[in-house]
Amino acid sequence: MTSDTPIIQVRDLSFSYNGQPALVNVSIDVPDKEFLAIIGPNGGGKSTLVKLILGLLEPDSGKILVRGRSPKKMAHCFGYVPQDVNINIHFPISVIDVILMGRLRHRGRGRINAEDRQKAMETVQLMGIAGFENRRIKDLSAGQRERVFIARALATDPDILILDEPTAGVDTSGKTELYHLLGKLNETKTIIVVSHDLMIVSSYVKSVACVNQTVHYHPGNEITEAMLDMGYHCPVELVAHGQPHRILKTHGDF
Template sequence: MAIIEIKNLDFAYNGEAVLKDVNLAVRQKDFVAIIGPNGGGKTTLLKLMLGLLTPEKGTVRVDGKSPQEASPCIGYVPQDVHTNRSFPITAIDVVLMGTLDPKNRLSRRTAANRRDALKALKRMEMDAHADKKIGTLSGGQRQRVFIARALVSAPKLLLLDEPTASIDTKGQADFYRLLRELNQDITVLVVSHDLLVISRYVKSVACVNKKLHYHDQAEITGDMLETMYPCIVEEVCPVELVAHGLPHRVLSDHEKQPQ
């Protein structure tokens, strides 16, 4: 069974179509990159998967359930690693936020939760910083804390929105290696407009620019995407545009895609 199943989805914002007739099925343990130009609907698609937005038409199913019902098995790492640096919160308290369960207001925050949070931090090699204030950590360290927060609820699916925005190039490579490791038992879906690092690690690519084009793993050959793609033409898969500027083709034409 596909862990994410989107069928005939339309979404409009202020009357303007952002996503049109989107279909997507993501296998278990897939590592998908969602790429596309700014304003192409990547983040909107992610928010639909998270249940933060409701589709105008069509359905979104995560793990066979509605996104809201599936929420406990989704780990989410937001784009912004937070602007409010002075917020009084420690790394471990950020991670504990991932165990939040509003249905159990009185009985939460148990010692078991704390152990889970420490374990998640340890997995991210951040356990030594557990009691430090989040604002004193570096961008890359904060990113790891946010992933720990997503992992603490033992999700089946990890969704990340532009996760490398605040990390330098060296850090980005480490970061994607880490995601590949996590991908051994979790489905990973990364939204990015940066193909530079992604191409080496992902198994499949979904191009979103109002419409969605899905490229299966076989078509990706690795580290050939040297530049960010320019995105001008609407409804054309942006990745194709990059491929034109390179000595070899990266992805097959959309027409040739097996449906």
């Protein structure tokens, strides 16, 4: 497959929860090695769109193709960091066992072997949580847990990395560090980041999708006037920076 073919194609997609439309007639193409930021208000359907792409939800109508096939068949391509990393916080599970979940059924294998453990330890190093492997998940801070979940997603060796609000429990320096890492990973992987925090639309991001029932796709990482005008109730901090519509340009553009 050439690099010109989109890695993810979404066509006329609609989805509703108990009759309440969440997404209406959505079409987007995500090119290979894209770094896409999905933004929009809470309840606008960002997480729903991601779960549809992952094949965790079934669309009411329309279709999604990942490398030309249905998402369920391509589930092994995805590394997924869910929105809530604090689920089941009191569950008796160690950090390394959470990360090893990412190695489950790797290339169809059922069991965890030495290679899987080595791969898991590599992601532990990469995420800077070495020394925490044998701690219980409840004994970590929220920021550390976030890193564990990213490590788990990376342990799957994904082509497409999808992170749902990964910066929720992370401080500013942690965010910068995380995006630096994602920028590096983007050299080999397609990355999709969901956020309601427009600060994340950093220089690493290559395109932006605004989601509020419908989706508007913007190649390039600027937040344009048109996007603000669509009534996305953009967060105050964007405007408060004093350079509305411009602050998110790449550094070289200034």
